[in-house]
Amino acid sequence: MSETLLKVEGLEAGYGEVQVLWGVSLAAVRGHLTAIVGANGAGKTTTLRAIAGTIAPWRGRILFEGDDVTRLSTHEKAERGFALVPEGRQLFTTMTVAENLELGAFPKRAARAYAERLDQVFTLFPRLAERQRQLAGTLSGGEQQMVAIARGLMSNPDILIIDEMSLGLAPVLVYQLFQTLKKLKDVGLTILLVEQNVHLALAVSDYAYVIAEGKLFTEGRPAELSAMPEIRRAYLGL
Ligand SMILES: Nc1ncnc2c1ncn2[C@@H]1O[C@H](COP(=O)(O)OP(=O)(O)OP(=O)(O)O)[C@@H](O)[C@H]1O
Ligand SMILES: [Mg+2]
Numbered sequence: 001m002s003e004t005l006l007k008v009e010g011l012e013a014g015y016g017e018v019q020v021l022w023g024v025s026l027a028a029v030r031g032h033l034t035a036i037v038g039a040n041g042a043g044k045t046t047t048l049r050a051i052a053g054t055i056a057p058w059r060g061r062i063l064f065e066g067d068d069v070t071r072l073s074t075h076e077k078a079e080r081g082f083a084l085v086p087e088g089r090q091l092f093t094t095m096t097v098a099e100n101l102e103l104g105a106f107p108k109r110a111a112r113a114y115a116e117r118l119d120q121v122f123t124l125f126p127r128l129a130e131r132q133r134q135l136a137g138t139l140s141g142g143e144q145q146m147v148a149i150a151r152g153l154m155s156n157p158d159i160l161i162i163d164e165m166s167l168g169l170a171p172v173l174v175y176q177l178f179q180t181l182k183k184l185k186d187v188g189l190t191i192l193l194v195e196q197n198v199h200l201a202l203a204v205s206d207y208a209y210v211i212a213e214g215k216l217f218t219e220g221r222p223a224e225l226s227a228m229p230e231i232r233r234a235y236l237g238l
Helices: 044-052 074-080 097-104 114-124 126-130 141-154 171-186 198-204 222-227 229-234
Strands: 004-015 018-029 033-037 059-064 082-085 159-163 190-194 207-212 215-220
Touching: 004 044, 004 190, 018 033, 018 044, 018 059, 018 190, 018 207, 033 044, 033 198, 044 082, 044 159, 044 190, 074 082, 082 141, 097 141, 114 126, 114 141, 114 171, 126 141, 141 159, 141 171, 171 190, 171 198, 198 222, 207 222, 215 222, 222 229
Parallel strands: 018 215, 033 190, 033 207, 082 159, 159 190
Antiparallel strands: 004 018, 004 059, 207 215
């Protein structure tokens, strides 16, 4: 059975006076990888920020496990099980890998089983175990993305929300990161992912949404989207 964990209805948001989102609706099914794709400036990051609470939604509703969480702060959402891995990773570059991971464990829900979670992320990313004492700013781009994901996992989330995971990374590393996401899905984690690379998004997701100019353009299973002439032309370069 597919159970909807997160439901977003008619989300509107923006910055200052400028409205960016004009009614975005989407759902994330528990244990699935849901992708959001769209051109630069379409409003993907803004959608994730409004969902995670880093900006306040103007209108619309966000439901999590059936509860209305629209107005909760980022902290309250983190306690409910939201983790955002932001665009550009946003690590504390002058702190070590271990310190960045520790900061990820700020919600109360993460205090229990801290040591086990640390073990889990080091099992997922052995490279980080080797580099625990290295300053995050001196890591490679790929290693920094591992830290960003691992930091999100340290909060013991139910939903991991990732903005542009593959950007700037070598294909082999991107492949490894998606293998890692697959393992996380297999243990029941829900993933909501924004991805520039539409080919990749459709290859790895269970369901995808296409956003254009702050509105939902279309949605579907990857195979359905890949077959649509307008998607093939505009997003897949076919
Ligand atoms: N902090 C901000 N203040 C003002 N405007 C912003 C801010 N962040 C984004 N915007 C504007 O909101 C619109 C949508 O931006 P957003 O970052 O959500 O797009 P995106 O789909 O994530 O794009 P990209 O693929 O380039 O990451 C853009 O016009 C952008 O200029
Ligand atoms: Mg973005």
